[in-house]
Amino acid sequence: MHHTAEHDERLDPGDAARDRPIFEGQIRRLLPTSGHLMARRLRDLLRAELRSGAFGGGRLPGESELMARHRASRDVVRAALDLLRRDGLIERRRGLGTLPIREEYIVAGAPPPAGRSLEAHLALGRIAPRLLHWAWIPAPPVIAARLSDVAVGEDCLCIEYVLLLDDRPLAVFTNYLRAPEAGGVDQAVFRDDFYSLLHTGGIDIAGCDVGVQAARADDCAAALLHVLPGEPVLLVEQTIRDGTGAAIDYALGTCRGELQLEIGGIPRIDMTAALPR
Amino acid sequence: MHHTAEHDERLDPGDAARDRPIFEGQIRRLLPTSGHLMARRLRDLLRAELRSGAFGGGRLPGESELMARHRASRDVVRAALDLLRRDGLIERRRGLGTLPIREEYIVAGAPPPAGRSLEAHLALGRIAPRLLHWAWIPAPPVIAARLSDVAVGEDCLCIEYVLLLDDRPLAVFTNYLRAPEAGGVDQAVFRDDFYSLLHTGGIDIAGCDVGVQAARADDCAAALLHVLPGEPVLLVEQTIRDGTGAAIDYALGTCRGELQLEIGGIPRIDMTAALPR
Numbered sequence: 001m002h003h004t005a006e007h008d009e010r011l012d013p014g015d016a017a018r019d020r021p022i023f024e025g026q027i028r029r030l031l032p033t034s035g036h037l038m039a040r041r042l043r044d045l046l047r048a049e050l051r052s053g054a055f056g057g058g059r060l061p062g063e064s065e066l067m068a069r070h071r072a073s074r075d076v077v078r079a080a081l082d083l084l085r086r087d088g089l090i091e092r093r094r095g096l097g098t099l100p101i102r103e104e105y106i107v108a109g110a111p112p113p114a115g116r117s118l119e120a121h122l123a124l125g126r127i128a129p130r131l132l133h134w135a136w137i138p139a140p141p142v143i144a145a146r147l148s149d150v151a152v153g154e155d156c157l158c159i160e161y162v163l164l165l166d167d168r169p170l171a172v173f174t175n176y177l178r179a180p181e182a183g184g185v186d187q188a189v190f191r192d193d194f195y196s197l198l199h200t201g202g203i204d205i206a207g208c209d210v211g212v213q214a215a216r217a218d219d220c221a222a223a224l225l226h227v228l229p230g231e232p233v234l235l236v237e238q239t240i241r242d243g244t245g246a247a248i249d250y251a252l253g254t255c256r257g258e259l260q261l262e263i264g265g266i267p268r269i270d271m272t273a274a275l276p277r
Numbered sequence: 278m279h280h281t282a283e284h285d286e287r288l289d290p291g292d293a294a295r296d297r298p299i300f301e302g303q304i305r306r307l308l309p310t311s312g313h314l315m316a317r318r319l320r321d322l323l324r325a326e327l328r329s330g331a332f333g334g335g336r337l338p339g340e341s342e343l344m345a346r347h348r349a350s351r352d353v354v355r356a357a358l359d360l361l362r363r364d365g366l367i368e369r370r371r372g373l374g375t376l377p378i379r380e381e382y383i384v385a386g387a388p389p390p391a392g393r394s395l396e397a398h399l400a401l402g403r404i405a406p407r408l409l410h411w412a413w414i415p416a417p418p419v420i421a422a423r424l425s426d427v428a429v430g431e432d433c434l435c436i437e438y439v440l441l442l443d444d445r446p447l448a449v450f451t452n453y454l455r456a457p458e459a460g461g462v463d464q465a466v467f468r469d470d471f472y473s474l475l476h477t478g479g480i481d482i483a484g485c486d487v488g489v490q491a492a493r494a495d496d497c498a499a500a501l502l503h504v505l506p507g508e509p510v511l512l513v514e515q516t517i518r519d520g521t522g523a524a525i526d527y528a529l530g531t532c533r534g535e536l537q538l539e540i541g542g543i544p545r546i547d548m549t550a551a552l553p554r
Binding site: 031032036037039040041044045046047048049052054070071083086087104108109110111113114132137138140141145158160174205206207208210211213215216218221223234235237252255259260262263264265267268269 | 308309313314316317318320321322323324325326329331346347348360363364381383385386387388389390391398409410414415417418419420422423435437451482483484485486487488489490491492493495496497498500501509510511512514529532534536537538539540541542543544545546547
């Protein structure tokens, strides 16, 4: 059963709008046309290609080649390239063509294998922390609720650092580590990444839970990450678990927009494990 | 080995800056002070609490209670609340106190159990698609590279829709579905969510890979999602796999900033499965 019909993509403004012709022009202006949607789809595909390094870091194919590859009109190709330019991802240079101008970084969301540094695992460049804060604090209720077997007011170790890639700030993370595990880590050996720090403390990690959200960089995050205040950043919430499933560390991170967090092999939720409602 | 010493959090401007006193003021202005970092840490914890509904949708605790809970000074508490206000998350109302003003949605990144709708699984409200585009297209190189056993130019089905939650747009997704699977799906039954659509086509899903990044909403996405152009959005790249591990669908999505994508139970990367370098 093949559907080959092309939809009319201009959105239906709905009954309410039809009943109120006074608003029609306003609504029509706000609704994307078929051409807008086509340009956006092509932009998204080109962005995916840019991220995967399909153009080998070199210039993008010319307009005619993009038209042929994507069976798109010249107008749509130009509009898509214009969107990429406005996203700050490409630039047109006289005599050189259209070039990618932003380096993007694909970072695995899963912890690297035990004993292997994040630097060796990602192979993106030299990874090092810039320590901002290392202090024992009494766990506030929100931290006690997220760590296993930690009561409100019980000591945990707060470790905050900027993650540097080749000396460029990529993210800032604040970790809250339970006392049993925190007792084994040493600030003096925090030279690589947080997972490696845990490994030096003899802490066995089995995996993590991650939550992600987009937000604007506040002034402080902007200064730490060398971006402008208000630029989009990726907020990351991470719970690190040991082999027994206990939450031993809770982290809140803010990542630059250039970073794509990748999580592979996510299994479909198991019906038998799902709680009945 | 407990470390109880509190670091001086004012960042060290480094040797270069010390050698060039002319830049010192400028650099000092850019580097967050200890107070800024404390306020930011508290703001991040309050944001996590807001997201998890710890305040029951009601008002936030008063300044004194926050000071006690987090062992923070009044200045730090006020600065943290001010950051939350600037993030558009809370508002102070005379006589009512400080209230959350933004609804946030936690959405699972893993596909729901087979045959269970996303609506039933998330239990956030009525979930429905608003179809924008449903058309067969010859696969461009970028899509052929991401789907299993699809050659460039081979037909695949492009399905684009806005994901509505109680009629409010939450995300826009463009899917590229392989022909063998696309042959089984019917536009007329796309009434719930994309996973349910695949299920009606008898397509067995085992799991997915996800990549996420923060970006600014373009004009078109802004109109579709009812946000202002430039607002932060979460870009989601998803590859859906069947039981054999074959990539049957590739999707590019743009989600509102209110949406937190949650992925639990991510295992540490297996050393034996990692490719040797």
